[in-house]
Amino acid sequence: MSGCECKPGRAKPTIIRCGYECKPGAKRERDSAKPEAKGAAINNLLRCRSMLLDVHARIKETLKATIRSLWNIDPPEIALNQTPKIEMGELASPVCFELARALKKPPKAVAEALIAAAGRIETVRKMEVAGAGYINFYLDRAAVVRGGRVHATKTDAGKAIVEHTNINPNKSAHIGHLRNAAIGDTFVRVLRHSGRTVEVQNYIDNTGVQVADVIVGFKYLELKSLADVRALINDPNLRFDYYCWDLYAKVSGFYEASDPQHAKRGQTLKEMEEGNNETADMAELVAMTIVRYHLSTMARINVAYDLLPRESDILHLKFWEKAFGQLKERNAIFFEPEGKNKGCWVMRLETEGHDDDKIIVRSNGTVTYVGKDIAYQLWKLGLLDRDFLYQPFDGNRKVWATTSAGGSIEHPPFGRGNIVYNVIDVRQSYLQNVVHQGVLALGYEEQAKNSIHFSYEVVALSPACADQLGIELSAEDRKRPHVEVSGRKGQGVKADDLLDTLETEACKEVGTRNPDLSKADIDKIGHQIAVGALRYFLLKFTRNAIIAFDFREALNFDGETGPYLQYATVRGNNIVNKLRETEPDFDFNQAYRFLDDPKLPGMLDAADDIWELLYSASRLNEIAQQVVSSLEPASLAKYAFTLAQRFSLFYHRYRIMSEADPDRRLFYLLVVDYTRQALTSALDLMGIEVPQRM
RNA sequence: GCGCCCGUAGCUCAGCUGGAUAGAGCAUCGGACUUCGAAUCCGAGGGUCGGGAGUUCGACUCUCUCCGGGCGCACCA
Incomplete structure (x- = not known):
């Protein structure tokens, strides 16, 4: 295999375009396996996305090999950092400080020896000892800019399932749900950008307590029939999800005053589970109506889903019975004959003692929420010997929903994820851990490692x-x-x-x-x-x-905000638009042909500020990788903001259209186009569009 | 009681697996539009990184401890 190789023998990456060369024999370094690092598992599957990451890998390999041959010792992990200033090079390694101790030599001497013996590294222009013993790497600027135009490579690392949004369908969405969706959707976009196949699931808890509470409100507080509810839904003058928001708030008062034992809730839940009665029909109608509101709210912020798995279908298709059997068979849960949990099926968590046992099946035989969640998780991982039926949601074949009866014969393949991310707020860590333990207790170590709770903190109010x-x-x-x-x-x-x-x-x-x-x-x-x-x-x-x-x-649009990023991008676009307007015959490819112009390297070397902008723009894929392995979309946001800042600075400092020197003008145009593309992509990864004007 | 998270500028937050002089935005004050649009840019002030001890050549980052705050730990979801 020539060019990039990601995972020999397993993945067969389709190379769309590769504008730079990897040494055919060069071994790409793998991340050392850290079982506790949840994101690490897939890092290996995501190589050759970025020319800069290839440079990193080459530097590390070369240094390691050189250390081995010079001193005959096992080389440590080579850390590569950003330098404090671009004038000091792009990358720096403090590895000599560590080596100095082992070799009992001053760090500077170690660095000098290492540099002298390392020889030439592709795309690295020079290496230099800096500070007290850093090795600074100065990259071949023109080569980086040329390589930066490489586009995404499709990997074949299996499917990633991302579950997010998951709003209880009993009231309108709020700001906290928006955070969940924004994080989840951005992560999905980053994964897809990295060449992964992704399936987005939005779990619908349509048979849960929260829906039951609203139904209690309709039936016992407002004394409404199914027909009354239907009339409300069809009333063009009210928003049904807002109506339920208020009603749900009133129900707790109702319980306090009229039903302290929550008997009505229990009864409602039972009727909902049994089906074929007015309560169940009302719950179905209410829940699915609100789901439609949720989907349209999320569509407003550019969030969409592939599949809506419904809890009622998990129930009706007996997912739990299947999972229960598997759990019992493997002794992952056991029956408690005595004590406070007498008569329950419980799972023993890692901690000592029975106090921490988690009840999975209640003494009355009903399954808890976690139990159902374990079954669902097993299905997502392709470990449950059972599947849903599917139909397009509201006839729209872009979004599918599960169903218990009927369904389409032809549907996309759902489930069977190689890796599953559950975007759920941090308060559910305990329960997510129980689900994780459940998968583990069944003996699926690899899959448990790939069951990731993508947790985040809540949105409160000032x-x-x-x-x-x-x-x-x-x-x-x-x-x-x-x-x-x-x-x-x-x-x-x-x-x-x-x-x-x-x-x-x-x-x-x-x-x-x-x-x-x-x-x-x-x-x-x-x-x-x-x-x-x-x-x-x-x-x-x-x-x-x-x-x-x-x-x-x-509501702020100034400073570190989305509109700031959009504005910077619009300004870049304006220059290009202006050029097309004033010089309709201008061939924009000229600017890119300038990539191969012998004058380019000199211009790049002469202007550190411009180079810093271009280098920053070249790092998008590297940052995307970082987001995937650290599960931290905020680093993409910060990166994009810094990039926009640098572009704004450039925009202010240089006159592009009126530049008299034709080569220089071409160079500036290249900078503008290169940067606006990176900015546009970065914004797109965050689900943010670029307006035509601002 | 057990577990997890947080404490960095007046406010809101970054700070990559330990690495060079701890950075942004907002707010305050002072500058820059005859130009590719000022939702922008430049400058100024503002810090014992909660306190203490330890590990290390090196600690905002790791360990311990204390202080202060938040959240979990149901036969609820």
């Missing part, structure tokens, strides 16, 4: 924001950095309300800045900006940072 929403706060609450919201109490920021506000504000701005635009154009651009602001806002925080939601911050 006290000021809670105040604004009319939520009552204690004096203590006011001092806190954030206040948790409660859907049960009807508190929180509804997703569509927030989007509406953002769109209104954005349209206002667009209108004042572009008085000549039509209403339709303003609306379109306003929408794109609103989505950009929202998605960037939700992505810029790292996963385990609690977002204290604040309207002032979320």
Whole structure:
């Protein structure tokens, strides 16, 4: 196999385009296997995506080989860092500090010896000792820019399943759900960008307690029939999901006053499970109606799904019975004959003692939520000897839903994921761990390792924001950095309300800045900006940072925001548009032919600031990889912002169109086009569009 | 009680598997539009990285401990 090789003997990557050469014999370094690093498993499957990563690999290999031959010792892992300044080279390794101790020589001397013996490394222009003993690597700038145009390689590493959104279908979506979807969807886009096959699942808990509570509200609090509910749904003057939001908040009061034992909830759940009665029909109608609202809310922020697995189908198709059998057979769970869990089937968790046993099947024989989740997880991994039936959701063949009867004979292959990511907030860590243990207890070690809880922190409200929403706060609450919201109490920021506000504000701005635009154009651009602001806002925080939601911050369009990134990209596009307008005959390929111009390297070397911009733009695939292995979409957001900052700086510092020197002008145009493409891709990975104008 | 997470500039947050002088945005103050549009750019002030001990050539990063905050740990989901 020539060119790139990812995983000899297993994966057969289809090379779409490869503009640079890998040494045929060069072994690509694998990540050392760390069982505790969840993302590590797939790193090996994602090679040859980026020319810069190939350079990293070559440097590491060369240094290791040189260390071996010079001193006859086992080389340590070679760390490669960014240098503090681009003038000091692009990459730096502190490895000589470590070697110095083993060799009992000063780090600088070690570095000098290493550099002298290493010889030439492809794409590395020079190596230099720096600081107290770093080795700094100066890359061949022109080669990096040429290689940076390499496009995605399709890998054949099997299917990744990403489960996200998963909103209880009993009320409208809120800001917390938007964070889940933004993180999940961005991760999906990054995986696909990396050449992975991805299936997106949005689990529908249509037979759960939350749906039951709303049904209790309709039936016993509002005394509504199925026909009444249907009339509500068809009423064009009200939003049914908003209606349920309020109703759900009232139900807790109803339980307190009229049904403290929650008998009505139990009865409703039972009727829902049995089916073929008005309660079940009402639950089905309510849940699926709200699912449609959720899908349209998510569509507004460019989030879509491949499959909607429904809990009712897991029930009706007896997934649990199958899983139960497997769990019993492998002694993964056992019957508790005595004690506080008498009569239950429990799973013993890793910790000592019986106190931590997790009940999977209750003494009355019903299965808990975790039990069903284990069955679902097993199905996702292709380990459950049973499958759903499928049909297009509302006749749309882009989104499929599971079903228990009928279904399409022909449907895409669902499930059987090689790796499964569950995007679920951190509060469910305990339960996700139980699911993980379940898979492990069945003996599926590899699959358990590939069952990943992609956890993230919640969205709370800043006290000021809670105040604004009319939520009552204690004096203590006011001092806190954030206040948790409660859907049960009807508190929180509804997703569509927030989007509406953002769109209104954005349209206002667009209108004042572009008085000549039509209403339709303003609306379109306003929408794109609103989505950009929202998605960037939700992505810029790292996963385990609690977002204290604040309207002032979320509605901001200046500084580190989505619109800033969009604006930078639009400016780049404007230059290209302007050129097409003023010089219709201009051949844009000229700029790319300049890649092979002998004057290019000199120009790149002469302008560190421009090179820093181009180098930054070249790192997109590297960053995408980082997101996959670290499960941290925020690093993509930060990267994109830095790139936009550098472009803005360049834009300000250089006049492109009016540049008199023709070569220089071509060079600048190349920089603009190269960068705007990287920015556009980075934004696309975050689900953010680039408006035509701003 | 057990477990997980957090504490970095006035505020909100970055800081890659330990590495060079700890960075952004917002806010404040002061500058830059006759140009590819200022949703931009430049400059200024602002830090005992919660406290202490340890490991290391080197600690915001790792270990221990204390302080302060958040969240989990149901025959709920």
